[in-house]
Amino acid sequence: MTKVAVIGAGPVGTSQALALLRAGFDVTLFEREPALPADPRAATIQPPTLAMLAELGSGARILARGLKAPVFQFRDRGSDEIIAEYDYGLLEGETPYPFALQCEQFKVALSNVETIEETAPGTVRLGTEVTGFTQDADGVTLKTIGPDGxxxxxVAYLVGCDGGRSPTRKALGIAFEGFTYEERFLVLTTPHDFLGRGFRIRNYVLDPKQWCALFKVPHDGPPGLWRTVFPAAEGADTLSDDYIRTQIQGLEPDLTLYDIQHRNLYAVNQRVAASFHAGRVFLAGDSAHVNNPLGGLGMNSGIHDAINLAGKLAAARDRPGEAETLFAAYTTERRGIARNYVQAQTIQNKKRLEARTPEARAAAMDELRATAEDPARHRAWVMNASLIKGLRELDSATKG
Ligand SMILES: Cc1cc2nc3c(=O)[nH]c(=O)nc-3n(C[C@H](O)[C@H](O)[C@H](O)COP(=O)(O)OP(=O)(O)OC[C@H]3O[C@@H](n4cnc5c(N)ncnc54)[C@H](O)[C@@H]3O)c2cc1C
Structure with a gap:
């Protein structure tokens, strides 16, 4: 059996390992942390990703751990007016999953690992860090350090699913092209329930300085927790009580500092690797592309990379003469989606939320309202936001 090593047991690495196992590879997944990392990051799974995970065999577990969120809302913070609501229910007939699923990325990784362990016990090596690798024409040699020293x-191939700071990408000397936002993002977690005032499970609140994304996650089961993502102004002490009080004041009448359970700060980048592979070593997920979290696309597009790459590696194993072409196609196809859909949409999503002048804000709100009110435009919008459109276009381009 052809051996493949995968680095990183995040949502992408675990999907990669599972997809490669399903394709008949001998896979080892290395994770440097002793347990699966559970920090509060991605929580929105898009319909095509649910279909892919179902095919891999972990989908039912993930569905059982998530909250269905067919509708998401845009609201104006100043007037508290609901600007528009978008409905993934319009995707009925296009996908078996006409909703987004709110499920913490840690549970995606966990569900994948449980499925991997049923399929091939011992494949996942926790507490084991990959410290370096070299490659030649026939394979890749890697070094690890862990409980066994x-x-x-x-292995024949190595896949780096080792996150935004990817040691694999750095070792390959592949440029990470793009920019870093000046402000960071502040993520607050609270048990305060927002459904009472007409919010939905996923919400985007427009404001020039205090925009926010607001969404529910299942946590340990009902009643769940809410996460809010705010801009963290440059130069301010953005984890301080004072800063947090200013951000939450007025969003909900009775939301106070005492309701905040966790506060986290994230640097936010928009970057895409210049290539998603070099020889027999590949990048997938955040190691290949990072973006702001507005729209819930980063983890999703990373899992789509993993599925695409598993298909290419299986085809190269079966038709070795085509390996170079297949690997080049992996970079072209997935880099194209990262640039043209994920980067474009997430940059646009942030601009819309923070529209600075009254004219720009009015234009953003008019556009959101007009699109939601026109059934054809509304449907086209959710096809794009769910990543279905990008995947279909890629599919028809590669078949055509
Ligand atoms: C606040 C926030 C909200 C977000 N919300 C969403 C959302 O709703 N939807 C969405 O799609 N995306 C979202 N994202 C983005 C999402 O979190 C990432 O795209 C996702 O985590 C990428 O997964 P990954 O598996 O590629 O990388 P990671 O989750 O970063 O996993 C990389 C793993 O590699 C391991 N590793 C690194 N180096 C080594 C080594 N040398 N040896 C062994 N192991 C190693 C690390 O320990 C880690 O476990 C959000 C991000 C943030 C910050």
């Missing part, structure tokens, strides 16, 4: 492994 220093080890050397020889």
């Amino acid at each position: 220093v080890e050397t492994h020889r």
Whole structure:
């Protein structure tokens, strides 16, 4: 059996390992942390990703751990007016999953690992860090350090799903092209329930300085928790009580500092790797592209990379003469989606939320309202936001 090593047991690495196992590879997944990382990051799973995870066999577990969120809302913070609501229910007939699923990325990774362990026990090596690799024409040799000490492994292919700071990408010397936003994002977690005032499970609130994304996550089961993502102004002490009080004041009449359980700050980048592979070593997920979290696309598009790459590696194993072409196609196809859909949409999503002048804000709100009110435009909008459109266009381009 052809051996493949995957680095990183995040949502992408675990999907990658599972997809490769399903394709008949001998897979080892290395994760440097002793347990699956559970920090509060991605929580929205888009319909095509649910279909892919169902095909891999972890979908039912993930569905059982998530909250269905067919509708999402745009609201104006100043007037508290609901500007528009968009309905993934319009995707009925296009996908078996006409909703987004709110499910923490940690549970996606966990569900994948549970499915991997049923399929091939011992594949996941926690607490084991990949410390370096070299490659030649026939394979890749990597070194790891973990509970069994220093080890050397020889595989046919290596996939770095090792996150935005990817040691794999750096070792390959691949440029990470793009920019870093000046402000960081402040993520607050609260048990305060927002459904009472007409919010939905997913919400985007427009404001020039205090815009926010507001969404519910299942946590340990009902009643769940809410996460809010605010801009963290440059130069301010953005984890301080004072800053947090200013951000939450007025969003909900009775939301206070005492309701905030966790506060986290994230640097936000918009970057895409210049190539998604070099020889026999590949990048997938955040190691290949990072973006702001507005729209819920980063983890999703990373999982789509993993599925695409598993298909290419299986085809290269079966038709070795085509390997170079297949690997180049992986970069072209997935880099194209990262640039043209994920980067474009997330940059646009942030601009819309923070529209600075009254004219720009009015234009953003008019556009949101007009699109939601026109059934054809509304449907086209959710096809795009759910990543279905991008995947279909890629599919027809590669078949055509
Ligand atoms: C606040 C916030 C909200 C977000 N919301 C969404 C959302 O709703 N929807 C969405 O699609 N995306 C969202 N994202 C983006 C999403 O979190 C990332 O795209 C996702 O985590 C990428 O997964 P990954 O598996 O590629 O990388 P990671 O989750 O970063 O996993 C990388 C793993 O590699 C391991 N690793 C690194 N180096 C080594 C090594 N040398 N050896 C062994 N292991 C190693 C790390 O320990 C880690 O476990 C959000 C991000 C943030 C910050």
